[in-house]
Amino acid sequence: MRDFIVRAEGLKKHYPLSGEGGRKKLHALDGVSLTIQQGEILGIVGESGCGKSTLGRCLLRLTDITAGKVYFDGADITDHDRRALKNIRRNMQMIFQNPYSSFDPKYKLGTSLREVGKVNDIKEEVLEERIKRLMEYINLPGDMLDRRPSELSGGQLQRLAIARALLLEPRFIVADEPVSALDVSVQAQILNLLTDLRKEFNMTMLFISHEMTVVEHLCDRVAVMYLGRIVETAPTRKLFSGLLHPYTRALIRSVPRSHPDEECERIILSGEIPSAIDLPKGCRFAKRCPRATALCFESEPELTEIEDGHYVACFEQ
Ligand SMILES: Nc1ncnc2c1ncn2[C@@H]1O[C@H](COP(=O)(O)OP(=O)(O)OP(=O)(O)O)[C@@H](O)[C@H]1O
Numbered sequence: 001m002r003d004f005i006v007r008a009e010g011l012k013k014h015y016p017l018s019g020e021g022g023r024k025k026l027h028a029l030d031g032v033s034l035t036i037q038q039g040e041i042l043g044i045v046g047e048s049g050c051g052k053s054t055l056g057r058c059l060l061r062l063t064d065i066t067a068g069k070v071y072f073d074g075a076d077i078t079d080h081d082r083r084a085l086k087n088i089r090r091n092m093q094m095i096f097q098n099p100y101s102s103f104d105p106k107y108k109l110g111t112s113l114r115e116v117g118k119v120n121d122i123k124e125e126v127l128e129e130r131i132k133r134l135m136e137y138i139n140l141p142g143d144m145l146d147r148r149p150s151e152l153s154g155g156q157l158q159r160l161a162i163a164r165a166l167l168l169e170p171r172f173i174v175a176d177e178p179v180s181a182l183d184v185s186v187q188a189q190i191l192n193l194l195t196d197l198r199k200e201f202n203m204t205m206l207f208i209s210h211e212m213t214v215v216e217h218l219c220d221r222v223a224v225m226y227l228g229r230i231v232e233t234a235p236t237r238k239l240f241s242g243l244l245h246p247y248t249r250a251l252i253r254s255v256p257r258s259h260p261d262e263e264c265e266r267i268i269l270s271g272e273i274p275s276a277i278d279l280p281k282g283c284r285f286a287k288r289c290p291r292a293t294a295l296c297f298e299s300e301p302e303l304t305e306i307e308d309g310h311y312v313a314c315f316e317q
């Protein structure tokens with residue numbers, strides 16, 4: 001059996017809604033199973049609200065889990081309390097979308113970075129050496145550490161957020177839309193940096209994005225989410241060459257393509273995403289799907305392996 005750093009089995013996160021006598025709940029995650037191997041970058045894509053961030057937070061156990069299991073490095077951490085989690089936290093880090101909210105504006109960046117080391121009992125010499133090395137990797141001069149967050153550009157600050165995430169040499173990183181808030185040119189720089197760093201540090205990462213092109217560039221494998229579920233997952237190249245789920249096709253086609261032939265096949269994602277509170281019967285995508293049949297409105301398709309490593313939840317396959 002292969003070694004998985006992270007494994008989720010039937011993960012559910014439901015939020016009870018106030019004002020409905022606690023009867024109604026929002027199904028942010030609704031039965032997600034996945035594995036991430038050492039050194040692998042798994043991309044998570046899907047429209048806003050489909051549960052991407054919730055998945056990241058559940059895997060890092062930053063939130064309680066309604067049902068299912070999360071394993072980290074072979075250990076079941078589903079019910080770990082705060083104390084038990086503290087011991088593994090340094091091995092799991094998160095990079096957020098907005099670098100300005102990742103740092104305390106009051107402190108110089110060097111102070112923020114060193115604080116992370118101190119709280120985690122890293123010896124001062126080791127810490128200084130690591131900071132120096134990371135500043136070289138992220139290609140920023142050391143004197144940037146004497147500045148405060150407001151004195152840096154978004155791209156520079158996101159580099160520092162990445163450095164801070166790597167400071168404890170974590171085994172697993174969740175990057176939640178780390179380039180979405182940046183200019184396109186800066187996005188490319190940060191993606192290139194992540195590509196270089198993964199080679200250097202053999203990073204294992206969950207990379208969340210709602211942009212297919214970004215994920216295509218960086219990830220080994222991609223999972224497409226729709227309303228709290230994975231509807232398709234495959235190695236990146238396989239997914240982009242033979243995408244099968246109508247939703248994945250729509251997501252990819254919503255990116256303008258240069259090839260005129262592809263325009264003919266274009267599926268427009270129309271219609272509202274159904275509510276995650278009153279979920280429709282059958283396939284969650286059926287209402288917006290151009291190929292839906294009566295069966296799709298009756299029962300929900302399971303995620304099924306159709307060829308090596310390529311899973312799809314659609315009756316058409
Ligand atoms: N603390 C919370 N309480 C109640 N509902 C929540 C909470 N956090 C998230 N949700 C809901 O759970 C669903 C999934 O949210 P999530 O933030 O995971 O989506 P997302 O895919 O990351 O979206 P985006 O691309 O906009 O970041 C949404 O319907 C959201 O409103």
Ligand SMILES: [Mg+2]
Binds near residue numbers: 054
């Ligand atoms: Mg999110």
